[in-house]
C-alpha cells in the first residue's frame with residue numbers, strides 16, 4: 001500500500017478496515033496451534049533403525065545376487081524361426097544375435113559358435129485330417145558344463161494372462177472332477193464363453209479360456225552332436241522328463257472326472273490332439289497332466305505373480 005495518511009480520511013479508514021479483515025482469525029486452526037505430534041530427538045533412533053535394516057538386508061541382497069549369478073542359462077527366442085515363405089529348409093541359418101541371450105559364469109570353450117536354427121514342416125494325415133506340424137530345430141553351443149538339474153522353461157510375452165476375463169474363465173470344481181452342470185458352467189463367474197459347445201450342446205472339458213489356450217509346443221530331448229574341441233560325437237540324447245514339474249499344491253487341484261465321455265468335448269483349440277473328440281479311453285487325466293497343471297495356474301497366483309509359498 002503506497003497511500004499515506006495524507007490521503008483523505010475516508011480512504012484511510014477503508015484501508016485500515018481492509019487490513020484488519022485480511023488477518024486470519026485467532027483460532028487454533030487458523031493460527032496452526034492444533035495439537036500435533038512433533039518428532040524431536042528421534043533422529044538417532046530413526047537413523048539407527050535404518051542402519052540396522054541395512055546391516056540385515058545388505059548381506060541377504062548380496063547372497064541373492066550371488067545365487068542368481070550361479071544360474072547358467074541360454075535363452076533362445078524361436079518365434080521367428082520360420083523363414084519368410086514358411087518353406088521347409090534343409091539348411092541351418094544363423095539366429096539373429098538379439099534372439100539369443102546367454103549367461104555362463106565360467107565359460108570354458110575357446111571357439112564360440114553362433115546359434116543356428118532350421119525350419120521345417122511336415123504334413124501328415126491323422127485320422128483322416130491333414131495336420132501340418134512346423135518344427136524348429138535349434139543348434140547351440142553350451143559354453144560351460146551345466147550340472148543337473150538342467151531345466152527347460154518356455155516364456156510367453158505379449159500375452160495377457162492376468163486379464164480378468166481370462167483368469168476367471170475356469171471352473172475349479174470341474175477340474176477337481178465334479179460333474180458340474182452345464183447351467184452353472186455357462187456364467188460369467190465360471191467358464192463362459194467356453195463352457196458348452198454350441199453345435200453339439202456338450203460340456204467342454206476342461207472348460208474355459210485358460211484350458212483352451214494351453215501352450216502346446218512340444219520339445220524333443222536335446223541331442224549332443226559335437227563334443228568340446230570339435231570332435232563330432234556319437235549322437236547322444238540327454239534324457240529330459242516332464243514328470244515332477246508341477247508343485248503338489250498345483251496337482252491337488254485336479255482329480256478324475258465324473259463326467260461320462262459321451263457328455264463332454266475337448267476345447268476347440270485341442271482339435272488336433274483330439275480330432276474325434278473324447279472316447280472311452282482318451283479322456284485326459286488332468287491329475288497326471290503336469291504341462292496343463294503348470295499352465296493353468298490359479299487366479300490368485302496369476303494376479304499376484306508370486307509363487308505359492310507366500
Ligand SMILES: *[C@@H]1O[C@H](CO)[C@@H](O)[C@H](O)[C@H]1NC(C)=O
Nearest residue numbers: 120121122123124125133135
Ligand atoms: C513327418 O511326420 C511323420 C509322422 O510323425 C514321420 O513318420 C515322417 O518321417 C515325417 N517326415 C519328415 C520329412 O520329417
Ligand SMILES: *[C@@H]1O[C@H](CO)[C@@H](O)[C@H](O)[C@H]1NC(C)=O
Nearest residue numbers: 212213214216269270272273
Ligand atoms: C496348439 O494350440 C493352437 C492354439 O491354441 C491350436 O491352434 C493348435 O491346433 C494346437 N495344436 C495341437 C497339435 O494341439
Ligand SMILES: *[C@@H]1O[C@H](CO)[C@@H](O)[C@H](O)[C@H]1NC(C)=O
Nearest residue numbers: 258259260261262263264280
Ligand atoms: C456313458 O453314457 C453312455 C451313453 O449314454 C452309456 O451307455 C454308458 O453306460 C455311460 N457310461 C458310464 C460309465 O456311465
